[in-house]
Amino acid sequence: MEVSGALSAAFLQNTNKLPSELKSGDVSKVTASFSEMLEHALNTVDQQEKEVHALNEQFITGQVSDVHSVMIAAERAQLGLQLTVQVRNKVIEAYQEIMRTQL
Amino acid sequence: MLNVNGNQFKLLERSLDAANLRQTVIANNIANADTPYFKRSDVQFEEVLRKAMDGSISKLEGRRTDPRHIHIGISGQEVKPAIVQDDSTVMNNNLNNVDIDMEMALLAKNQLRYNTIIQQVNHEITMSKIALEAR
């Protein structure tokens, strides 16, 4: 999925790290990598939204005249944000699951 | 905090206003395509806005103590769509300078720009809704 290739790559990297960190029983490291990943995702989305705003301004002032670049940038930002929100939800679910098993 | 209250959104709204005004002006040009001595009009907004945003227009602004005072200089916030009359060309014998084919092309172009900007407005609203996880 080209939309957030960097994001999914970061995600996979972090999940591959999981078993070793779980074995060592270090939960804080797991949550730290998740928070890193989330921060990276948010930065990506922020970037994409800034790009959308810049393209909007260029379209309104007439410097950019093709509609498709504006539309594609908007869709990319929207999908990026949706993915981030879903990942956040899953991360929180996973965290709560982990917290439950310890009790 | 929400992007629908921000400056980008205001910019989109103002360009929608300009497109609306342009639609009215083009409709008037088309309606008067046969009227003798009629001169067509245009709406100027995009170029003025670009110059204001680039900063190439002097930022010196006159101070107004009464709302009836005339603006001297403009600031980026004050760019308004302006109707100008085009006295340059003459199309036919009765001194009417409306070229109906050009007006139809401008009409289509304006409509498409309007639709695109509406799409962007929808995008801003959708982004807010996703972040708030509203349905």
Added chain:
Amino acid sequence: MRLTNSFDISASALTAQRLRMDVIASNVANAETTRAQLVNGEWVPYTRKLVVLEPKGQSSFADVLNGKMEGRAGEGVKVSRIYNDPAPYKQVYNPSHPDADENGYVQMPNVDILKEMADMISATRSYEANVTALNASKAMITKALEIGK
């Protein structure tokens, strides 16, 4: 600025062009009418009629000044008057016609069919252009109603 301003402008143009078509149709229908009206006890042939188009909302200096100062777009077009063409009647040689004068000439209406046809095409094209403008305005407002859906 009213919501349906551009509708009113296009509608005024449709009315004006339709009136122009009616006048053209009347001219074409009466192209051979030698006894249109009785003037001083004598029959006078049909006189060609013309319309004068004028932009609406520009009839006085105050209107024009206010319009320019407030940056208003203009309000469409109207037919200000229908007047008779002052061109002379055509003299056609036709001694057997009941309206022939002593030299055998009949006064026919000053209607040139070809000119009327050209006017008719122009009026039709204007009418279609204004219908397109009306549809464009309607489509824009419909699109705006879908914001946030």
